Amino acid sequence: MxxxxxxxxxxxxxxxxxxxxxxxxxxxxxxxxxxxxxxxxxxxxxxxxxxxxxxxxxxxxxxxxxxxxxxxxxxxxxxxxxxxxxxxxxxxxxxxxxxxxxxxxxxxxxxxxxxxxxxxxxxxxxxxxxxxDTEGKPGLRWRASHRIGHSQRSVRRAARTARRQARTAVRSAATARRLPG
Structure with a gap:
């Protein structure tokens, strides 16, 4: 203060x-x-x-x-x-x-x-x-919307990572099938 x-x-x-x-x-x-x-x-x-x-x-x-x-x-x-x-x-x-x-x-x-x-x-x-007066700190509305935005970005990032890992797994499986074994 x-x-x-x-x-x-x-x-x-x-x-x-x-x-x-x-x-x-x-x-x-x-x-x-x-x-x-x-x-x-x-x-x-x-x-x-x-x-x-x-x-x-x-x-x-x-x-x-x-x-x-x-x-x-x-x-x-x-x-x-x-x-x-x-x-x-x-x-x-x-x-x-x-x-x-x-x-x-x-x-x-x-x-x-x-x-x-x-x-x-x-x-x-x-x-x-x-x-x-929030004493220069973000208010509840800003913090809530910021937290929601942060959560949405985290979900999008996790979805992109999951898609990338799935593509990598599919490529690895396809490569493994092609290899003589």
Missing amino acids: TPIRSLARVMLSGILVVDGARSLAAPDRLAPAAEPVTDRVAPLLRRAVPGVPTDTKTLIRANGAVQFGAGLLLATGRFTRPVALVLAGTLVPGTIIGHPFWTDADPATRVNNQLHFLKNLGLLGGLLLAAA
Whole structure:
């Protein structure tokens, strides 16, 4: 991992680690804004995973725990591509819940929420870039197609070798029949 990639990942994950820790420690500050969304998500979660707690504070804590843990993994360079996708997924509800500038009547509040919303969109873009970053190594698609191409060439080479050996064997048998014996 290059120093620039390492620094960028630490910088990108820093806000998510801090926000995740705050959400774990004090979900009450986010509960009033999150409740309308968690009320809609809770029935879906109960259907998908019966018995899972779906109260607003627990969902805020769960989102915070994921942000905290995944942010630390991203900062340390562990499982960076999948972790970046997970973090992108956790950022979406927080952005919609925490910064609904389209509902603000006060112009100052609207501008503030709009700036935070756009900041989160920038973070989302950075996370998507981190999810796509192969660190200069070939991606899975390239490796798979390269492996398939390599296998096809190996099969063609083996077939040519088998044909050549068969022709040699036929010539040897024909020569052996012609020899007096």
